Amino acid sequence: MTLSKKDRLTALEKRLKGTDTPLPGDELAKAFDVSRQVIVQDIGLLRAKAVPVIATSRGYYIEVANGHQRVFKCRHRDDQITDELNLIVDLGASCEDVFVEHRIYGKINARMDVKSRKDVQNFMNNIYTSVSTPLKNITDGYHFHTVSADDEKTLDEVEAMLEKEGFLVKE
Template identity: 45%
Template sequence: MHGSERREQIIRQIQESKAPVSGTKLASFYNVSRQVIVQDIALIRAAGYEIISTNRGYILNQPKTVCRIFKVQHTDEQLEEELNTIVDLGGCVDNVMIHHRVYGKMEAELVLNSRRKVGAFMEDIRSGKSSPLKNITSNYHYHKVSADSEETLDLIEQELREKGFLVEERRQVV
């Protein structure tokens, strides 16, 4: 196993563990020395992960986020209202996706988590020569939205529904 593969697995192990993961346990699991694990942890930190060393082992300090995909439809004039509704309630609009009958799935990263970022995005749309992705699928599109809790996502869903943006999926009975 290469070091990069081991480091990816170490990150996953620490993320998925409910308790701190000791360096000794990691060294034994990967059949390497404790010093190799210390070096791996340093490289993982350098890559941007906030690994905390405790007297019981390593933990990953990461904010808890949950995600949900919303199918929505609205006009160009309602685009800013839709995005601000999501960010005002504590959500982050991670992306926009469409399912085109000919071209298949198309997706663009957005990462809009504040009114300032929504404003900048809207300015890009208004001043550019491009139109929103939703326009090629009769305004139907999807957003992956992340938030700090399921309750926040529930509030976002409720507000999108009340504003008429949420598309309710029809379940087919077979």
């Protein structure tokens, strides 16, 4: 039985809220017996209703803010990206995004959603197989990360380790 649009949107929102991992659009399309394009349109309708749906290269999910967030300004070489991200996730935090402050274009932000070493590895594989370069390279290595964790103590540990490893830029 095919669901009405209203029922499908309700079921889609419930399914996205009920997962900790992104759900691929193709998987959602199959589950609801609709095309991938219909899922894309449904995601747009959910966002229009202020449902915080996030799209990643791995699929869709509803953003649930962790208890605490902090922004860190960092700088390092390309060959240190893996070390920086592993440091964050190994301490139990998540790297939500990367952004730069460009003098002409302003803030340029990219969602990362890196929560584990596997996510770090997938992110790095995408960089290595892409013709693009890391966002930090347009600002001489300077960039910011929004990092989330369950508590302030974890964020303090992340900050201390970023500083110890020489990644943290003090203003």
